[in-house]
Amino acid sequence: MRKYVIGSAITLVFLAYSMILRNQHSGLVIAPASPSKSSSVSGGSSSQSSKTSSSTTSTSSTSSSSTSTALYKDGTYTGNVENAFYGNVQVSATISGGKITSVNFLQAPNDNPNSVYINQQADPYLKQEAIQSQNAHVSGVTGATFTSQAFIQSLSSALSQAKA
Amino acid sequence: MQQTQIIMGMPITITIIGARARSLLNSSFAYFRRVDDRYSTYKSDSEISQINKGLPKSKWSNEMKRTLELCEETKALTKGYFDIEHNGKLDPSGLVKGWAINNVATMLLGQNAHDFYVEAGGDIQVHGKNGGDPWTVGIRNPFNTQEIIKKLIVSTEGIATSGTYIRGQHIYNPHDPEADLTTVESLTVIAKNIYEADRFATAAFAMGIRGIEFIKETPGLEGYMITSNGMATYTDGFERYVANA
Helix, strand or coil, X not given: CHHHHHHHHHHHHHHHHHHHHHHCCCCCCCCCCCCCCHHHHHCCCCCCCCCCCCCHHHCCCCCCCCCCCCCECCEEEECCCEXXXXXXXXXXXXXXXXXXXXXXXXXXXXXXXXXXXCCCCCCCCEEEEECCCXXXXXXXXXXXXXXXXXXXXXXXXXXXXXXX | CEEEEEECCEEEEEEECCCXXXXXXXXXXXXXXXXXXXXXXXXXXXXXXXXXXCCCHHHCCHHHHHHHHHHHHHHHXXXXXXXXXXXXXXCCHHHHHHHHHHHHHHHHXXXXXXXXXXXXXXXXXXXXXXXXXXEEEEEEECCXXXXXXXXXXXXXXXXXXXXXXXXXXXXXCCCCCCCCEECEEEEEEEECCHHHHHHHHHHHHHCHHHHHHHHXXXXXXXXXXXXXXXXEEEEHHHHHHECCC
16 A cells, blocks of 8 residues: 555656656645556656646646645655666655655756857758647657656655655 | 566667567567666676776677777767767767667567567667558657657658756856857657667767757758757758658
């Protein structure tokens, strides 16, 4: 049971993590919701549904508690450093009122130090367009190496210290 | 038959159409695990870790010597942008992922599998067809990882994307506040195989906004670069892979 609950929590936090990526907030409030299957944890780089995310509006669904028992002791817990192949991931989780209230990245790979002017002179062999999301079914998705698993492992080790 | 396993800290998904899929899946994943055991800089007993601790060259495996030669060759081909040496330590992970996927694809072909999809951490090699349909690959929206922004139709190609994990800060130019100062969010490269696509995507991404020009100038490569202003710049030949929306 406990495993299941932790798994659910990790799943939820991972979903929230995709919002971190989008919103560039260093931390955010996560409200516990009804448990979902922990098997959905893998997310990440593998094939994903291309449906438009429905999470946009739920980002700030502040702690509307739907569970009454505290799963974790209050405090801030630091997870293990996990290998994400291209760099390390380490997170800390803050528990308040028995719930995860924020997850912060202590270490994260970032391999984009380059920033230069865009070339205003259009190159004849290159074309440009504004990107647009699509609803298409695909065999798989190409994207930057996602370090979801390292994230989950680091968070899971943080949460194991916080168990009530 | 499709299976996903977490190896090298990332999900690896393999789909094989046809008979003997199960045993081919097993040997493919076993290969990825062997690669991880040899090349992971996070495993103290891996050969690359031993080398970084001073293992003399006479004791390196032939495969390691060959892989490091490929890294050197790639460095030369990319004007030094592809470099596996940092602080005196070797880390060939930027090459090994695409190389390993490509080796699995070669192994599958050698075993008479013709229709398959091999993906490690968003880098993909496809071959043949997915049943009666072509393989299709979406390019992830770097601003919203739940979305795709392009659907590609591929048959025997490698597709790799380099990008940021967490987006960096936009850089403000005090001398020209109005300047359209832009960072590269992701760069997708299509090549005849994933080894070529991955190593050149890695190097071209490090070149910043000029990376797409490098892709354009390198024969056999097509690219799609997304910048922080929500625009994409792409090579002429890229369009032939794009499915009509």
